[in-house]
Each structure stands twice: as structure tokens, then as C-alpha cells.
Amino acid sequence: MVRQTGDEPLSERAQYLLRALVHRHIRDGQPVGSRALTREAGLDLSAASVRNVMADLEEAGYIQAPHTSAGRIPTDRGYRFFVDSLLNVRSEQGLDPDALRIRLDAGRDAGELVDSASNLLSGLTHLAGVVTLPKRDYGSIRHIEFLPLSEQRILSIVVLNDHEVQNRVIETDRNYSQSELQQVSNYLSAEFAGKSVSDVRRGLLDAMQADQQHMNVLMTSAIQVANELFREGDADSDDFVMAGETNLMTFAELSSVEKLKELFEAFGRKRDILHLLDRCLSADGVQIFIGQESGYKAFDGVSLVTSTYQTDDQVLGVLGVIGPTRMEYDRVIPIVDVTARLLGHALKSEH
Structure with a gap:
């Protein structure tokens, strides 16, 4: 009898028995022997014929014998073939x-x-x-607020979609007073209210590329703080x-x-x-x-x-x-x- 190799297609009989073995193993979690598989498959085959097919499936890497058990269980490859080719997904x-x-x-x-x-x-x-x-790009910004903490750290409070609140601690290159942060908050809320985070990010990039000489102190501070808040690739996002x-x-x-x-x-x-x-x-x-x-x-x-x-x-x-x-x-x-x-x-x- 010609043995099944890993690259050869499985015969219809082998596929049928593999499906039956997988179903039995999913249900019971135990190795499946040839006699049990014969009953499970409901085919008019002798136990010897079933053992031969199981030997072919084992040689091809679809099933294996755990430890010294006489039965067989599906391998990862067997489950992959089952999911890709033999599975009937319930409605x-x-x-x-x-x-x-x-x-x-x-x-x-x-x-x-x-x-x-x-x-x-x-x-x-x-x-x-x-x-x-959900990705942080999701949602429209309604309000932004900042609170000074310590050691150049700021607590940001961003309101999305009217009622969702996201808090995050950001680090800056200098200390900001409460008054400065209030001005930054007012500026960003007015500038970006109703826009998505991705739109804000694009707006910040455009602003950063603008002529620095024509930017006032408030805009510079707002862009520096907001760029830290909305930068991509944040670990906590x-x-x-x-x-x-x-x-x-x-x-x-x-x-x-x-x-x-x-x-x-x-x-x-x-x-x-x-x-x-x-x-x-x-x-x-x-x-x-x-x-x-x-x-x-x-x-x-x-x-x-x-x-x-x-x-x-x-x-x-x-x-x-x-x-x-x-x-x-x-x-x-x-x-x-x-x-x-x-x-x-x-x-x-x-x-």
C-alpha cells in the first residue's frame, strides 16, 4: 500500500476519517482508537482498513500518538486541514x-x-x-484639558464623542504653569473641537512645518504639548x-x-x-x-x-x-x- 506523504492530497476516505477523528477528539478530549473511529465514522470498513488509513494520516503528519497510547489525536496540521477544508461552520x-x-x-x-x-x-x-x-484615532474631540503634576509631567484629559474621557500622563521638555496650560487647553479645544485624532495629528504636522518666526509663544507651546499627547505608537494605546x-x-x-x-x-x-x-x-x-x-x-x-x-x-x-x-x-x-x-x-x- 502506498503511504500518504505530507504534500499529497488526502483521499476522500482519509478526509472522512480525519473529520470523524477530529470531531471525536473535540468532544471527548481523549485519543481515538481504530475501533472507536470505525464506530464514529459509520463506514462499512474493517478495523484493519481504518488502522491503515490512520497510519497514512500519521505518516503525513495529520495525527499523532500521545505518549504510549494506542489511540491518536489530531496534530496542529490536522486541525489546520480540518478548519480549512473539512469544517462546516454552523449558521x-x-x-x-x-x-x-x-x-x-x-x-x-x-x-x-x-x-x-x-x-x-x-x-x-x-x-x-x-x-x-479601539485605536486612539477613533472618535471626535470635544474638549481637552491639562493639569500640571510635577517634574515636567502633565495630566491630559481628553473628552471624545461627548462623554468618553481618556486620561494620560505626558512628559514635556519644560515646566508649564497652570495659567499656560489653561491657555493651551483653550487654544487646542477651539482649534480641533469636532475633529478626529488623525485629523489633529495631520494638523499638528502642518503647524510644525510652518514658519517658526510667525508662530507666537502660545501656538508653540500648544503644538509641543499636543504633539506629545497625540503622537503615534504610544505603548498605552x-x-x-x-x-x-x-x-x-x-x-x-x-x-x-x-x-x-x-x-x-x-x-x-x-x-x-x-x-x-x-x-x-x-x-x-x-x-x-x-x-x-x-x-x-x-x-x-x-x-x-x-x-x-x-x-x-x-x-x-x-x-x-x-x-x-x-x-x-x-x-x-x-x-x-x-x-x-x-x-x-x-x-x-x-x-
Whole structure:
């Protein structure tokens, strides 16, 4: 019998049995033997024939034997093939968009909406939900205020969309008095009220390129302070909210002390997850990272299903679900997709 190599297409029989094995492993979380797979597949095949196909799948890298078990489990490659070629995603009919929209509550500000969305994802999937905060370019500026702190540090208070408030501490190259900051605040509020952060940034660049000799002291101070406030690439603008991390402890493959420590340390650092989510910002539709595809050892055995959320074709951020590689992809994918659309709609309403 000719063995299947990693680059050869899988036969129809091999695909059918791989689908059955993946479904069984997702449901039970246990290695699947040839006898159990024969019953699961419902095909008129002998156990010997099934063992031969399983041997081909193992040689091609789609399944593997954990430790000394007689059964087999899907590899990351097996799950990737399953998701890309064999998965039948459930329709959204089982989801009630109106009920989910109420749970998001469009009357809240952006921060509360993001928090609600992460809890909604976690509650619906019983996994961990993660949502990045909307990009700082989002929203129209209504008011800007500054308060002096100490050691050339200033507290900035920016009101967006009438009621959303963002606070940030910025550092300047000199000390500013309360009177100077009030003048700067009045100037910037009058100059940029009603404009988006990206418009403000462009306006600042234009002002900085203007003839310095024709700029008065107030304008110079305002531009220096505002440029620090609205500069791109701020570390604190790239953040996310996570809910339901402890749900992952219920899965045997993630429940060891060593694995939990590794995973929760990655959650705490945030950098690795943010890097993964950033890779999804320019992608269309639902994106899925399976196990080692993430490039981070902490996420071995873990999958991330994501989608961007947006308003008026402007991508604001990414949301998704983190769970074991044997998660129910057919159920999780539509939940992520619907939640992303609802969050974008809620933020548009709030805006």
C-alpha cells in the first residue's frame, strides 16, 4: 500500500476519517482508537482498513500518538486541514443578534463596550474572550484639558464623542504653569473641537512645518504639548481586555500547573497576544491561529479565533476567543463574527 506523504492530497476516505477523528477528539478530549473511529465514522470498513488509513494520516503528519497510547489525536496540521477544508461552520440561526446587542448595551462608552464584548465572548463560548481597545484615532474631540503634576509631567484629559474621557500622563521638555496650560487647553479645544485624532495629528504636522518666526509663544507651546499627547505608537494605546481566563483550567490538556503558569504569564505580559492580534488588523474576515502557528511556545496546544471590528469601513480593533486546539470551531467562528459586527455597530451608535 502506498503511504500518504505530507504534500499529497488526502483521499476522500482519509478526509472522512480525519473529520470523524477530529470531531471525536473535540468532544471527548481523549485519543481515538481504530475501533472507536470505525464506530464514529459509520463506514462499512474493517478495523484493519481504518488502522491503515490512520497510519497514512500519521505518516503525513495529520495525527499523532500521545505518549504510549494506542489511540491518536489530531496534530496542529490536522486541525489546520480540518478548519480549512473539512469544517462546516454552523449558521448564525442559533444566535439572537437582538439579545446579544442588548447585552452589549450601545449606550455605554467605548471602554465599557469592549469590556462587555469580552465577557460576552467568554460567556457564549465558555472560553477566554479578548478584545483590543479601539485605536486612539477613533472618535471626535470635544474638549481637552491639562493639569500640571510635577517634574515636567502633565495630566491630559481628553473628552471624545461627548462623554468618553481618556486620561494620560505626558512628559514635556519644560515646566508649564497652570495659567499656560489653561491657555493651551483653550487654544487646542477651539482649534480641533469636532475633529478626529488623525485629523489633529495631520494638523499638528502642518503647524510644525510652518514658519517658526510667525508662530507666537502660545501656538508653540500648544503644538509641543499636543504633539506629545497625540503622537503615534504610544505603548498605552495598544491594550486589550480579557475575560474568562479561568475557563481554560477546565480542559485537561491546559490544566497542568506548568502549562497554566506559562499561559497566564503570557496573558500578564500582554506583548505576545498583542503581537498576534496586530497581525489580524489588516486581514479580512475570521482568522485562526492553531497551536504552534502563533510562533509562541506559551500558545502550544491553544488556538486563537479572531475578527476585526469596524465602523464605516474603518478598522478599530480586533476581538476573539482563546481556547484549546480542540475547541468547537464550527460554533466559535460565528460567535466571533457576530460579536465583531455588533461591537462595531454599538461603537458607531455611541460615536
